[in-house]
Amino acid sequence: MPYPISRPTMRDVAERAGVSPKTVSNVVTGTVPVSEKTRTRVEAAMVELDFVPNLSARGLRNGRTGVIGFALPDLATAFSASIAHSVVEAAHARGLVVQIEETAFEPAREYDLVYRARTHQIDGLILNPVRLEDSVVDHVQHLPPVVLIGEVEQHSTDRVFIDSRQAGRTAAQHLMEQGARRIAVLGGTTTDMFAKQATLGQRLQGVLDAFSAAQVKAAPELQVDVRWSIAGGADAMREILAREVEFDAVFAFTDSIAVGALHVLHDYGLRVPEDVLVMGFDNVEHAAYTWPPLTTIGFDHKDYVTAALDLLASRVADRNAPTRAVEVAHTLIPRRSTQGPPRGHTPPASP
Amino acid sequence: MPYPISRPTMRDVAERAGVSPKTVSNVVTGTVPVSEKTRTRVEAAMVELDFVPNLSARGLRNGRTGVIGFALPDLATAFSASIAHSVVEAAHARGLVVQIEETAFEPAREYDLVYRARTHQIDGLILNPVRLEDSVVDHVQHLPPVVLIGEVEQHSTDRVFIDSRQAGRTAAQHLMEQGARRIAVLGGTTTDMFAKQATLGQRLQGVLDAFSAAQVKAAPELQVDVRWSIAGGADAMREILAREVEFDAVFAFTDSIAVGALHVLHDYGLRVPEDVLVMGFDNVEHAAYTWPPLTTIGFDHKDYVTAALDLLASRVADRNAPTRAVEVAHTLIPRRSTQGPPRGHTPPASP
DNA sequence: CTGAAAGCGCTTACAG
DNA sequence: CTGAAAGCGCTTACAG
Structure with missing residues (x-):
């Protein structure tokens, strides 16, 4: 079956089910209760049409994409890969997906990333910063929700660190x-x-x-x-x-x-x-x-990452909450x- | 400076520059020529307002997000990390960003991913499939542009492999x-x-x-x-x-x-x-x-990944082109x- | 080279 | 519990 040029929309589903688009939306998002009978009809129509919601449209409307960014210098080192793995897993568990960018130790790429975050493609950013002194965090006017990972001495941004x-x-x-x-x-x-x-x-x-x-x-x-x-x-x-x-x-x-x-x-x-x-x-x-x-x-890499995601979620929810720094315990092995x-x-x- | 609740839009930039939103769009996308004088005025207005385009809106309008997905079983193994690194770098070079998902060797998660691809959050998907026999590729009605990585004997999808x-x-x-x-x-x-x-x-x-x-x-x-x-x-x-x-x-x-x-x-x-x-x-x-x-x-991991991105780009451009399989050379070291x-x-x- | 209109697909108030 | 209207911010024809 060829990939269709245009996919069915909520309106198509609504027509087929004999309801309004709003009702379809209610079924999909689940925020407003829908009668059993209507829900069944709508769900049947969705299956028949192979309906999939358009997340760009939802993102435009809601201002949230469900995507977070994770920026780090180099994905290929063992430690980075382990952390990235944990980020993806922890995000998945929360219904989020992760966009990964490498900064290649270049501040300019770090800047690009923050810039992209501001284009609303992502809701927030976990940043393993390149350098201390010229971190992008100090140089961007309107910062999106950002959590720093690592021992950056930086008090204007949420961060997770080990001592x-x-x-x-x-x-x-x-x-x-x-x-x-x-x-x-x-x-x-x-x-x-x-x-x-x-x-x-x-x-x-x-x-x-x-x-x-x-x-x-x-x-x-x-x-x-x-x-x-x-x-x-x-x-x-x-x-x-x-x-x-x-x-x-x-x-x-x-x-x-x-x-x-x-x-x-x-x-x-x-x-x-x-x-x-x-x-x-x-x-x-x-x-x-x-x-x-x-x-x-x-x-514990998982604790480390979980703390970062928690901080990010809080920051997305409340831009004006006081900044927090969370230390994760380390131990000699x-x-x-x-x-x-x-x-x-x-x-x-x-x- | 606090993060603003609402960011400036093209309309705001247009008003400030004394032009229409269309002109601002022309300046931003660069597809239509704009007079030097107008362009300068618009660019100044963008800087003054710290304008950043909203990519959700653009994605909704264009049907393209500039994001590709990369799905693999486990990001933390050395090989996966190396390949993921190459994907992110190669994508970056083409102006694309990468959403990474782990399938954890579970077909259900692979399916989720393809499903998500169809929500238009990503333009296409590079998939390192879990298994041969029940790969999602055979079970989804409207597949988004997908390129398989690995030795899957599968002829209905573009793929890159080594022998x-x-x-x-x-x-x-x-x-x-x-x-x-x-x-x-x-x-x-x-x-x-x-x-x-x-x-x-x-x-x-x-x-x-x-x-x-x-x-x-x-x-x-x-x-x-x-x-x-x-x-x-x-x-x-x-x-x-x-x-x-x-x-x-x-x-x-x-x-x-x-x-x-x-x-x-x-x-x-x-x-x-x-x-x-x-x-x-x-x-x-x-x-x-x-x-x-x-x-x-x-x-060559870079060749491998480059081939995959090329195939994906072709597939995004033309859904009906014949399927291709690209072999990458290997050698004993x-x-x-x-x-x-x-x-x-x-x-x-x-x- | 620039403008006014329409619409991408969704969801949020506002009514019923 | 459901519907009709409006709008998120952008870009694509269509005019000038």
Whole structure:
């Protein structure tokens, strides 16, 4: 059967059922009670005509589309994929669908997205922002309902976060308790810490907190910038090795980064955890299946996302309610990759 | 600045610029030329009022929303995430946005999606179908423009596929060339091969083809059903080990399954590739970073997705054009995990 | 190149 | 519980 050029409308259904369009609408939306007899007739007519409501028309009339947007830097990383999965599932459970956009770490694309939100194609937006300082949130006049995900220090918008600073501190403490003293940090350098990425900055700050508390000196030569992916983690690990510095542990700011680091350490002949401890962050499925299994900081992705959807729903319902920030608990998940004490890696003497 | 209850419309812009709404529309859509002077006045008015077009209204009028749907079983697996990433990027490049839905391997959810497509919220749908036999595609009267992704034997719908049977054959041949004779197949059993999942069935058929060609006897005790995830791969590998059968290679039908299998083999004390060869399928980023690096069947995810979007665009433009099926090339990517010959695993003698 | 009218398909007051 | 009217914001013929 060919796809029809024009689909039946409520008016067609109404004619066939011998009622007014309003009555069909009542049956479809279910907001106003309809007599059993009429409802049956209308439903029969809908089936016969294969009627499907036009949501553009409904959206135009209601100002709601039932679609929310989810914007994140890169859908392909394990953590992003896990969160996106949770968003889609949680939205589905609420009768919402999700439009996904990638910002590719470019503020301009983030801006586009917010702009699109304002075109009424979506009711609201969950935004995993690119950067702290120039987030679109501060630069758009009429913001649609937005919930931020991540450690953005931003008080004009609802947000969900984990305490990344505390988590960074917990991670570094754990590594030191296992005997590490020279921790390579794959996640960013001190200098650009606040300028670039809020999450990175906070995790690094937590690490430095732990160093201070343990009276361990921070070692800038063990900090390195990193792309947020497996390949990025591998590159960063190679960079550390190329510096020919001593280290006995690696703290990667995401599990994907840790996977890349693990690979390079194996390749280099360093054993984990006998020589070097390694830990990640996020507790993606994969972390339990690396070799050795990866210690990480975990938090409930479903809770995280549920909190975001709750905030968004509230914001859509009431634009003037006070802004809220919801913290989701995190916890250390110790696995074999940090079973110390590590022997440590001493670079070969320079020629 | 508070979010305004009602946003400015073209009419407001027209009034402010002293022109008709039609002229504003001409400026916005750019289809009809507008004099430089008028255009400037209109654009100024748009900026002053912070005008944003209402896409629901445009969609109602045009019958096009600029949104496409992408439906897949589970967004969180590495392969799905990679494909979804490519879909979003390729769509973005064409000025389209993507609504993502998960079918959770449930035909009912697949049906919902197609139904939603018909509500005109999306212009078309790229569908990675759950099953062969009861795909929604055969059960819906008025199908919206749909492109299938995957090895569905289905000729009434446009589709993009790789030759999974040939790929399965190539994989098994490669393992045998490396010296393997007893290949554990993590992907499905012969019995349900055609009943359940087209892709699985074809890959398995390819493996059987290779066995025949090499005059190697197929071993049903080495075939196992598997959930399409890392944990599923681990479970399947444990299942094979629990059967206490000999094997010298593992062919996992996705890289994620292979990652789970690798983990369990390590855990069991079997060395890859010295004792057992392992290979996967899909060539996700991760495959190059397992230990040892994972041999796999690769194909260009971007090409794959681009082909799907091209087909969808053609279908949206012409509902009556003949159906097309586009094959995307695949290739064996040999890495260390299959560097044979393998010693093989012989289970301990029963007590 | 610009304008006045009509309508896409739905739902919200307003009557009955 | 049901109906007739109006309008959400845009764009497509149709005139000028």
